[in-house]
Amino acid sequence: MSKIYQVTGIGLNEKNLQLQETIFHNANGYIGVRGTLEEGVPADFDTMRGMYINGFYDIAPMKQAEKLCNLVEDKESMLNVADTQTIEVSFDGQKFSMADDADCRYVRTLDMEKGITRREVDWSNKEGKQLHFNITRMASFEERSLFTIDYCFQSIDFSGTVEIHSRHLGLVRNYFNPKDPRLAGESHNHLKKEDVHICESGACLVSSTVESHLKVASAVANIVTVNQKRQPSEVVTYDETAHAMDVSYRFDIRPGDEVRIIKYSIFTDSIREEDCRNVADEKLSKVVEQGIASYYKKQQEYLKEFWNNSSMEIVGDRDLNESLCFNMYQLLQSAGYDGYSSIAAKGLSGEGYEGHYFWDTEMFMVPYFAMTNPAIARKLLEYRYKTLGKAKENAALLGHKKGALYPWRTITGRECSGYYPSGTAQYHIDGDIAYAVILYYKTSGDWEFIKEMGLKILLETNRLWLDVGNYYKDRFVINCVTGPDEYTCIVNNNYYTNASAKYSMQWCLKFIQRLAEEKDAYQQFVKENDLTEEEIQAMKEAEEKMYLPYDETLGINPQDDSFLQKPIWDLEHTPQEEFPLLLHYHPLHLYRYQVCKQADTVLAHYLFPDYQDKETEENSFRYYEKITTHDSSLSTCVFSIMASRLGLKDKAYYYFGDSAKMDLLNTHKNSKDGIHAANMGGSYMAIVNGFARVQAEEDKLFLAPALPENWQGYHFRIRYHGSLLEVSVNKETCSIEQLEGTAITVELYGKEYVLEAANQKVEVPYQEN
Numbered sequence: 196m197s198k199i200y201q202v203t204g205i206g207l208n209e210k211n212l213q214l215q216e217t218i219f220h221n222a223n224g225y226i227g228v229r230g231t232l233e234e235g236v237p238a239d240f241d242t243m244r245g246m247y248i249n250g251f252y253d254i255a256p257m258k259q260a261e262k263l264c265n266l267v268e269d270k271e272s273m274l275n276v277a278d279t280q281t282i283e284v285s286f287d288g289q290k291f292s293m294a295d296d297a298d299c300r301y302v303r304t305l306d307m308e309k310g311i312t313r314r315e316v317d318w319s320n321k322e323g324k325q326l327h328f329n330i331t332r333m334a335s336f337e338e339r340s341l342f343t344i345d346y347c348f349q350s351i352d353f354s355g356t357v358e359i360h361s362r363h364l365g366l367v368r369n370y371f372n373p374k375d376p377r378l379a380g381e382s383h384n385h386l387k388k389e390d391v392h393i394c395e396s397g398a399c400l401v402s403s404t405v406e407s408h409l410k411v412a413s414a415v416a417n418i419v420t421v422n423q424k425r426q427p428s429e430v431v432t433y434d435e436t437a438h439a440m441d442v443s444y445r446f447d448i449r450p451g452d453e454v455r456i457i458k459y460s461i462f463t464d465s466i467r468e469e470d471c472r473n474v475a476d477e478k479l480s481k482v483v484e485q486g487i488a489s490y491y492k493k494q495q496e497y498l499k500e501f502w503n504n505s506s507m508e509i510v511g512d513r514d515l516n517e518s519l520c521f522n523m524y525q526l527l528q529s530a531g532y533d534g535y536s537s538i539a540a541k542g543l544s545g546e547g548y549e550g551h552y553f554w555d556t557e558m559f560m561v562p563y564f565a566m567t568n569p570a571i572a573r574k575l576l577e578y579r580y581k582t583l584g585k586a587k588e589n590a591a592l593l594g595h596k597k598g599a600l601y602p603w604r605t606i607t608g609r610e611c612s613g614y615y616p617s618g619t620a621q622y623h624i625d626g627d628i629a630y631a632v633i634l635y636y637k638t639s640g641d642w643e644f645i646k647e648m649g650l651k652i653l654l655e656t657n658r659l660w661l662d663v664g665n666y667y668k669d670r671f672v673i674n675c676v677t678g679p680d681e682y683t684c685i686v687n688n689n690y691y692t693n694a695s696a697k698y699s700m701q702w703c704l705k706f707i708q709r710l711a712e713e714k715d716a717y718q719q720f721v722k723e724n725d726l727t728e729e730e731i732q733a734m735k736e737a738e739e740k741m742y743l744p745y746d747e748t749l750g751i752n753p754q755d756d757s758f759l760q761k762p763i764w765d766l767e768h769t770p771q772e773e774f775p776l777l778l779h780y781h782p783l784h785l786y787r788y789q790v791c792k793q794a795d796t797v798l799a800h801y802l803f804p805d806y807q808d809k810e811t812e813e814n815s816f817r818y819y820e821k822i823t824t825h826d827s828s829l830s831t832c833v834f835s836i837m838a839s840r841l842g843l844k845d846k847a848y849y850y851f852g853d854s855a856k857m858d859l860l861n862t863h864k865n866s867k868d869g870i871h872a873a874n875m876g877g878s879y880m881a882i883v884n885g886f887a888r889v890q891a892e893e894d895k896l897f898l899a900p901a902l903p904e905n906w907q908g909y910h911f912r913i914r915y916h917g918s919l920l921e922v923s924v925n926k927e928t929c930s931i932e933q934l935e936g937t938a939i940t941v942e943l944y945g946k947e948y949v950l951e952a953a954n955q956k957v958e959v960p961y962q963e964n
């Protein structure tokens with residue numbers, strides 16, 4: 196399968212500029228750099244020029260119009276850190292700019308095997324003299340602090356003087372758009388200059404944040420050659436006000452000459468390093484010494500291993516494979532890997548949602564990593580474990596006497612959602628995190644993780660459920676919460692929320708029981724966490740008596756207690772330009788209708804299949820399908836999975852198509868602000884958990900693959916309890932081959948098999964189901 200994505204074009208077009216900045220961004224889970232142009236764009240062009248560090252933030256005011264008790268009044272915001280992208284090149288005084296040559300041809304490439312992006316441009320200056328540019332960028336997986344620009348150009352028929360300015364700008368601001376609630380509404384100056392110094396290989400700027408008092412260091416080195424001969428820099432200037440460094444070069448070239456500028460940028464921060472200034476200097480010296488070629492090589496090796504674990508192919512569908520490949524690659528680029536960070540809703544590709552982490556990670560992306568790269572899944576959960584203390588503080592702020600409530604959106608663990616009805620009130624985030632802990636355990640078998648971190652998360656979040664819920668007519672009810680569907684807020688007994696609380700309690704009790712078999716560990720856990728027998732009993736009772744709303748007349752699970760009392764929104768007669776509804780209607784208006792932004796009960800049915808029968812699931816699917824707008828990008832993938840589970844193959848395929856190509860086709864029209872990372876995980880799940888019906892349980896892996904009409908076949912690799920498996924499906928056969936690992940049990944189309952060791956394979960006739 197080709198792992199190259201390309202677009203070609205002529206001239207600079209403002210319309211697709213920002214979308215390309217997203218699609219061709221470079222990231223490695225630590226730094227993210229938008230695919231902006233080194234030379235910049237004309238001043239009247241809208242561009243989001245940004246370089247970000249996962250989890251690096253400042254605090255911005257978020258004033259509430261009315262001072263109600265304990266509402267949050269500030270938020271964390273991912274910062275645009277120093278801009279090291281600028282490289283300006285002039286030819287006899289004329290700056291290279293794609294805007295000045297309307298006929299210039301360009302090709303932009305994302306090479307997912309090499310882990311680089313490339314921009315090639317054939318450009319002519321005003322005299323019609325031609326130059327060819329070839330600019331390669333990389334965010335290194337080997338050295339996560341490193342971002343490189345390998346800027347080459349060749350003169351075709353130009354003779355004259357070249358002047359190069361390579362800049363490094365310390366004081367930058369974030370992008371904002373007051374008209375779109377999904378972006379920051381205003382911009383603040385978050386960075387102060389601290390220090391500038393020349394280090395062994397280049398120059399380093401250190402800035403600190405105004406409110407969060409963090410530090411970030413960026414160290415940059417330039418190596419310029421003409422026909423492989425090193426050029427000395429001419430002038431190095433420092434502009435105190437802009438906290439900016441400018442290194443310039445000047446020389447003559449002739450037709451055929453090749454110029455190469457290798458710009459190494461190192462970023463370090465005080466969240467991860469005690470002395471980020473010195474670490475940046477040291478790392479810069481190291482990478483310059485090792486040279487860019489060695490990092491290209493290591494990048495390719497890293498990705499070889501990544502694709503070995505993540506390989507997936509739909510036989511004969513080139514476009515779709517390209518999208519799936521793109522989605523998986525973006526998930527890797529976005530994922531925090533160090534326990535200090537998670538995955539922002541837009542990854543590290545843009546400033547939409549201000550770099551905040553939501554339930555998106557646990558429900559849509561952890562499942563992907565658990566199946567392909569369990570070490571990353573574990574780190575993502577470790578991040579939640581590390582912020583458990585803050586989740587307890589958050590619960591206390593909301594009036595709870597016990598337990599932990601994770602924030603709806605956050606960077607460090609503090610609540611950052613300003614509008615609580617569709618923010619803080621989404622208590623299901625506790626159930627989501629618990630679900631991801633359980634899913635990771637089921638897929639990896641990592642009991643040590645549960646003992647060390649997972650069970651504590653489960654205990655504290657279940658304490659919260661016990662505190663927020665109460666008994667009414669002998670049923671455990673949870674009132675005044677918001678489920679995943681943000682067009683229906685502050686309701687009683689949201690089906691999804693109650694089901695996820697029940698599931699989490701069930702597993703918490705199960706884990707406690709298992710831990711009790713390890714006497715010392717159990718006693719230590721009881722002591723450290725003040726676990727009492729009464730609490731265990733309370734959890735048992737709430738779990739058994741959890742109220743799950745059901746409507747006899749329609750045979751469905753209503754989304755919540757009052758959902759079915761509301762009139763149904765007339766979606767058929769709503770003009771296309773009024774979508775997404777959230778940008779055109781007052782929230783209260785939306786709340787009074789049966790209209791869903793995204794899958795809610797349908798998602799619950801996929802996650803918790805034991806709590807309702809198949810008929811209820813199908814009735815519900817058909818009911819909610821008619822009233823769901825999919826205004827959230829987290830929706831169609833869920834409808835696809837559930838359609839597969841119900842055997843509605845055409846629908847599964849239809850919804851899957853929408854989800855798989857969302858960013859490449861810009862179907863939600865806002866990919867310019869960043870990728871839809873959760874949807875990317877969702878499109879993966881639509882194949883593995885949807886079409887192939889993979890379900891990892893504690894002691895067995897279940898599969899019952901189905902093949903959409905339009906596909907000849909598909910195959911993918913997954914990890915289960917340490918084993919690496921290859922699943923292949925075509926119209927005749929379905930097979931599972933164990934590539935690495937020890938004995939595991941699989942159940943294929945209802946029949947059990949044991950794969951004893953590597954190289955064992957089960958192959959059965961394909962079954963239509």
Ligand code: BGC
Nearest residue numbers: 540553554555681827829873
């Ligand atoms: C969705 C949420 C999601 C958030 C970030 C919103 O539009 O409704 O479910 O968590 O976007 O992706």
